[in-house]
Amino acid sequence: xxxxxxxxxxxxxxxxxxxRSRVSMFWKMIFIFATAIAILFLLLLLVSVIDSIFGYTVxxxxxxxxxxxxxxxxxxxxxxxxxxxxxxxxxxxxxLRRVEYEKPxxxxxxxxxxxxxxxxxxxxxVLRSWGLWDxxxxxxxxGAYMANQEDSYLIFKSWITPDFLTNDQSANPLNAGIRTALxxxxxxxxxxxxxxxxxxxxxxxxxxxxxxxTKLNRMLQLNIFNLSAVPSIIYGLLGLAVxxxxxxxxxxxxxxxxxxxxxxxxxxxxxxxxxxxxxVLPIIIINTxxxxxxxxxxxxxxxxxxxxxxxQTIWSHVLPVSFDRILTGxxxxxxxxxxxxxxxxxxGASTFISVDPSSIFSKFTTLPIQIYQWSARPQGSYxxxxxxxxxxxxxxxxxxxxxxxxxxxxxxxxxRMAA
Amino acid sequence: xxxxQAAAEESFEFLGKSEAVENQEIITLExxxxxxxxxxxxxxxxxxxxxxxxxxxxxxxxxGKSTVLRSINRMNDMxxxxxxxxxxxxxxxxxxxxxxxxxxxxxxxxxxxxxPNPFPKSIYENITWGAKINGFKGDYNELxxxxxxxxxxxxxxxxxxxxxxxxxxxxxxxxxxIARTLAVQPEVILMDEPxxxxxxxATGRIEELILELKKYYTIVIVTHNMxxxxxxxxxxxxxxxxxxxxxxxxxxxxxEQLFLNPTHKxxxxxxxxxxx
Numbered sequence: 001x002x003x004x005x006x007x008x009x010x011x012x013x014x015x016x017x018x019x020r021s022r023v024s025m026f027w028k029m030i031f032i033f034a035t036a037i038a039i040l041f042l043l044l045l046l047v048s049v050i051d052s053i054f055g056y057t058v059x060x061x062x063x064x065x066x067x068x069x070x071x072x073x074x075x076x077x078x079x080x081x082x083x084x085x086x087x088x089x090x091x092x093x094x095x096l097r098r099v100e101y102e103k104p105x106x107x108x109x110x111x112x113x114x115x116x117x118x119x120x121x122x123x124x125x126v127l128r129s130w131g132l133w134d135x136x137x138x139x140x141x142x143g144a145y146m147a148n149q150e151d152s153y154l155i156f157k158s159w160i161t162p163d164f165l166t167n168d169q170s171a172n173p174l175n176a177g178i179r180t181a182l183x184x185x186x187x188x189x190x191x192x193x194x195x196x197x198x199x200x201x202x203x204x205x206x207x208x209x210x211x212x213x214t215k216l217n218r219m220l221q222l223n224i225f226n227l228s229a230v231p232s233i234i235y236g237l238l239g240l241a242v243x244x245x246x247x248x249x250x251x252x253x254x255x256x257x258x259x260x261x262x263x264x265x266x267x268x269x270x271x272x273x274x275x276x277x278x279x280v281l282p283i284i285i286i287n288t289x290x291x292x293x294x295x296x297x298x299x300x301x302x303x304x305x306x307x308x309x310x311x312q313t314i315w316s317h318v319l320p321v322s323f324d325r326i327l328t329g330x331x332x333x334x335x336x337x338x339x340x341x342x343x344x345x346x347x348g349a350s351t352f353i354s355v356d357p358s359s360i361f362s363k364f365t366t367l368p369i370q371i372y373q374w375s376a377r378p379q380g381s382y383x384x385x386x387x388x389x390x391x392x393x394x395x396x397x398x399x400x401x402x403x404x405x406x407x408x409x410x411x412x413x414x415x416r417m418a419a
Numbered sequence: 420x421x422x423x424q425a426a427a428e429e430s431f432e433f434l435g436k437s438e439a440v441e442n443q444e445i446i447t448l449e450x451x452x453x454x455x456x457x458x459x460x461x462x463x464x465x466x467x468x469x470x471x472x473x474x475x476x477x478x479x480x481x482x483g484k485s486t487v488l489r490s491i492n493r494m495n496d497m498x499x500x501x502x503x504x505x506x507x508x509x510x511x512x513x514x515x516x517x518x519x520x521x522x523x524x525x526x527x528x529x530x531x532x533x534x535p536n537p538f539p540k541s542i543y544e545n546i547t548w549g550a551k552i553n554g555f556k557g558d559y560n561e562l563x564x565x566x567x568x569x570x571x572x573x574x575x576x577x578x579x580x581x582x583x584x585x586x587x588x589x590x591x592x593x594x595x596x597i598a599r600t601l602a603v604q605p606e607v608i609l610m611d612e613p614x615x616x617x618x619x620x621a622t623g624r625i626e627e628l629i630l631e632l633k634k635y636y637t638i639v640i641v642t643h644n645m646x647x648x649x650x651x652x653x654x655x656x657x658x659x660x661x662x663x664x665x666x667x668x669x670x671x672x673x674x675e676q677l678f679l680n681p682t683h684k685x686x687x688x689x690x691x692x693x694x695x
Contacts, residue, residue, distance in 0.1 A: 307603055
């Protein structure tokens with residue numbers, strides 16, 4: 001009887017229940033709403049990028065192919081001898097001299113010759129372009145525009161093409177590609193990994209498995225957390241002072257007598273990779289520590305119980321159990337490095353290079369830098385190729401991240417299968 | 420250190436060991452005090468542990484019996500902030516002397532834990548790993564078979580030695596942990612509530628096993644189960660906890676005497692179930 005009176009009558013209880021489930025439902029709606037907004041913004045981003053890389057484009061050639069070779073409608077129709085002849089006859093003498101000096105026309109492939117002719121003789125330029133949405137909805141306007149145009153033609157262009165991946169940089173957005181930037185990004189990530197993975201995992205093992213709970217170690221831990229939150233541009237300034245300036249002899253390759261042909265002093269791949277390595281080091285340390293914390297102490301104890309040393313315990317039991325999480329943490333940290341722009345701008349990434357990086361002492365540019373450069377230019381077509389480069393960068397990040405998830409799944413499935 | 424090595428060598432010939440002299444002290448605790456940081460966990464524990472007998476540690480929660488147990492093979496070293504004063508003698512040699520390597524101690528004084536904790540590896544590797552890191556040079560197949568046989572597990576797992584140990588039942592896992600400890604051929608086995616996570620049938624098998632193993636090994640067992648202590652042990656140490664939550668040894672006696680004729684009032688109250 002007493003308990004009944006403490007909780008009120010049955011009717012009151014029912015009423016309260018309804019009220020409680022209403023509140024519960026209200027919060028559920030709030031959370032769904034938050035998720036929906038987040039997804040909406042992500043979709044908007046994707047849509048706006050995709051809108052920029054497809055669409056109708058009006059192009060005007062300075063010289064058309066039929067004017068060069070009568071009877072031919074495009075460069076693909078020309079024979080080898082016609083290509084060589086066209087190039088020799090129409091290139092200005094200065095350019096011809098430079099081309100012959102770098103790589104004689106007779107030695108160039110058909111594809112290279114076509115690119116040469118397009119770049120220096122036909123000289124296509126974009127008069128106007130529409131986004132994907134406008135291309136679909138504003139066909140009347142496009143038609144009216146074309147009616148007033150002469151010497152130009154309309155194509156439906158995809159700015160992201162195989163050529164876009166393999167071409168050099170170029171002053172003409174129609175010919176520009178991201179090969180050097182892509183290679184630069186990959187080189188830099190490799191250096192970042194080589195620096196940050198061993199040092200990061202090593203210090204995490206020390207802090208988590210060996211270090212005593214002293215004031216000094218607690219302070220170290222706190223500072224690692226702080227470092228992981230330091231803005232990336234600060235790392236750029238550090239890299240500029242230490243790697244580019246103070247260690248120029250090393251980072252330019254001078255003391256190894258390995259200075260690249262196109263020397264950039266200390267502003268090399270090595271400097272960029274080391275800077276990004278420092279940037280992700282605290283993240284890798286923290287991720288690895290978390291992975292090691294996930295290993296139950298009973299496993300360590302059972303290893304010590306049969307007379308194992310600390311290292312035998314770590315190597316045979318702790319690392320195999322935590323390896324999948326260490327690896328995922330590292331890959332996620334690297335994908336952050338892949339998207340970094342500010343620190344590389346500060347240490348002096350090149351804005352325009354058409355030479356592939358050939359060693360760690362080469363000049364470099366990376367995808368995010370390239371995107372930044374292109375999107376800062378006034379001409380509209382640069383925005384199109386910036387969008388295309390963004391797609392490439394996003395795909396690269398997606399591959400890295402899903403690779404991390406895939407690896408984690410395989411490794412933990414292996415553990416489960418074994419279990 | 421010579422004593423330690425001699426002991427280690429001796430323990431390799433565990434099967435052919437000569438009969439133990441009755442009531443030979445193998446381990447002696449002298450005035451052991453253990454602190455966790457500033458917390459005084461155990462005070463002035465002194466007791467002998469006899470060779471090839473089972474010694475049980477009983478007492479209410481928080482009385483420090485597991486702490487004392489872990490001090491015997493220096494497992495407390497692994498706990499941050501744990502310090503120990505006093506002496507733990509093994510064959511008359513202080514285990515906390517400066518020149519003693521705790522790794523070597525743990526080979527001679529093995530440990531079985533409360534929760535079964537096999538390595539997440541195959542049953543076979545669970546047995547061989549400890550032997551391998553300690554430089555075992557014999558036949559591994561034989562080692563696996565004899566260790567599992569002594570732990571009364573061989574018949575159940577002989578056809579699935581390559582399977583992961585975590586697939587075994589809790590009771591089987593615990594016997595595997597015992598087998599794993601036996602494989603490095605220790606002299607003493609410390610058991611920290613080895614059956615508390617198991618069902619009654621599995622518990623019964625562990626108890627049978629303890630009685631069997633005591634022919635070859637010295638066993639120290641911490642248990643909450645007084646029936647278990649009375650069934651398996653030869654000597655019992657009863658620990659109590661004072662007002663400052665510091666544990667101490669209240670009474671130590673042959674098990675029969677402690678359970679039937681306890682001399683201390685608190686012991687009598689505890690074993691008759693008045694508290695704890």
